[in-house]
Amino acid sequence: MTCWFSATAVVPELTREWALTPAQAGWLTNGVQIGFVLGALASSLVNLPDLMRMTRLIAISALVAASANAVLLFEPGWSAAVIARFVTGIALAGIYPPAMKLMATWFRRGRGLAMGVLIGALTLGSSMPHLFRAVVDGLDWRLVVSLASLGAALSAAIFGLMIREGPYAFGRAVFDPGRALTIFRDRGVLLANLGYFGHMWELYAMWAWFLAFATAAEQGGAGPFASPSLFAFLVVASGAVGCILGGLLSDRxxxxxxxxxxxxVSGSCALLIGFAFDGPEWLLALVAVIWGISIAGDSAQFSTAVTELADPRFIGTALTLQVSIGFALTVLTIWIMPHIAAALGGWRWAFLVLIPGPAVGAWAMLRLRGLPEADRLAGGRG
Incomplete structure (x- = not known):
């Protein structure tokens, strides 16, 4: 997952060298999001998870992601770079959804924690380009991109040589538009999806633009860590802790x-971080890290809920629809954030636009808890 935000992490350098506008810089992230959405739908339409072993599909996809990401090293210009990011997103669609299903084949009990660990790994991997940039600060930005591609290539070797599917296989993952309507008429699955959509409204916009927020805060005198890149890494990476915590709590x-x-908690942090923008530095760091933990901590549990609520014959369809629509929402929020920041005169209050997402999502999950369908969640714990 190191390829996801590899361009985002070096946007300041690319903006300067390629003379990008804020909107163009946003498309270096949104290209990945759109590619991911279309790739997830396409892989299900042609039934790739059934035509290929999941481990082989993930290994090949990781190699494609590494190669597409490496295109940035040749400085192809903005248009070609966006196309390369789009291909990277398509490749990542061959990693993330199959990996969720692969993890679920190993667990019946404790599935919430298992999925939490998996999404924690996704979160940590997604944050790594910010760490790379912090470590090589002052050196060529190409080193960050190279390390991201190397990480993806290494994961291809791990999946290709060291991992196999578990003993608890699901049914065939066929995408059928007619059955999709049936899935959305299932009120339990629908509410779980609404929860996920609210979560996604907030998550990737925060991940994509926190470096810009941290840079603006440092310029205003509140830089709690050595660099904005290190600050962004710590905030995004803290989500890995949240994912494990969310898995433990969810199963209990x-x-x-x-x-x-x-x-x-995450919606409250989206509000409070504006008040902490100009310090004190310890308060800004505290709110940001709590936000990083809570914004990702529930991510795996929406997918886990769908594996428990949906018709077992159509788990692949249900997961693909959930992920595809959720990531489609991120395209809008990632695109709108710099426009909101420009309208407000800076990044201090820009994250307020994210609050409706977790508000709607929390309502949906509390509504689901009051329904009989909740008895099928977490062994009857709802």
């Missing part, structure tokens, strides 16, 4: 309370 107190609680 239920999916609905865990996800609603996480979204209540």
């Amino acid at each position: 107190i239920g999916r609905c309370l865990t996800t609603a609680g996480m979204m209540a």
Whole structure:
């Protein structure tokens, strides 16, 4: 997952060298999002998870992601770079959804924690380009891109040589538009999806633009860490801790309370971080890290809930629809954030636009908790 935000992490350098506008810089991230959405739908339409072993599909996709990401090293210009980011997103669609299904084949009990660990790995991998940039600060930005591609290539070797599917296989993952309508008429699955959509409204916009926020805060005198890149890495990477915590809580107190609680905290942080923008530095760091933990901590549990609520024959369809629509929403929020920041005269209050997402998501999960369908979640814990 190191390729996801590799361009985002070096946007300041690319903006300067390629003379990019803020909107053009945003498309270096949005290209990945759109590619991911279309790639996820296409892979399900042609039934790739059934035509190929999931481990082989993931390994090949990781190699494609590494190669497409490496195109940036040749400085192809903005248009070609966006196309390369689009291809990177398509390749990542061959990694993330199949990996969720692959993890689920190993667990019946403790699936919430297992999925939490998986999404924690996704979160940590997504944050790594910010760490690379912090470590090589002052050196060529191409080193950050090279390290991201190397990480993806290494993961291809791991999946290709060291991993196999588990003993608890699901049915065939066929995308059928007619059955998709049936899935959305299932009120339990629908509410779980609404929770996920609210979560996604907030998550990737925060991840994509926190470096810009941190840079603006440092310029205003509040830089709690050595550099904005290190600050962004710590905030995004802290989500890995949140994912494991969310998995533990979800298996113990239920999916609905865990996800609603996480979204209540993350939505509050989206509000409070504006007040902490100009310090004190310890307060800005505290709010940001709590936000990083809570904004990702519930991510895996929405997918886990769908594996428990949906018709077992159509788990692949349900997961693909959930992920595809959720990531489609991120295209809008990633695109709109710099426009909001420009309209408000800076990044201090820009994250306020994210608050409706966790508010709607928390309502949906609490509504689900009051329905009989919740008895199928987390072994009856709701």
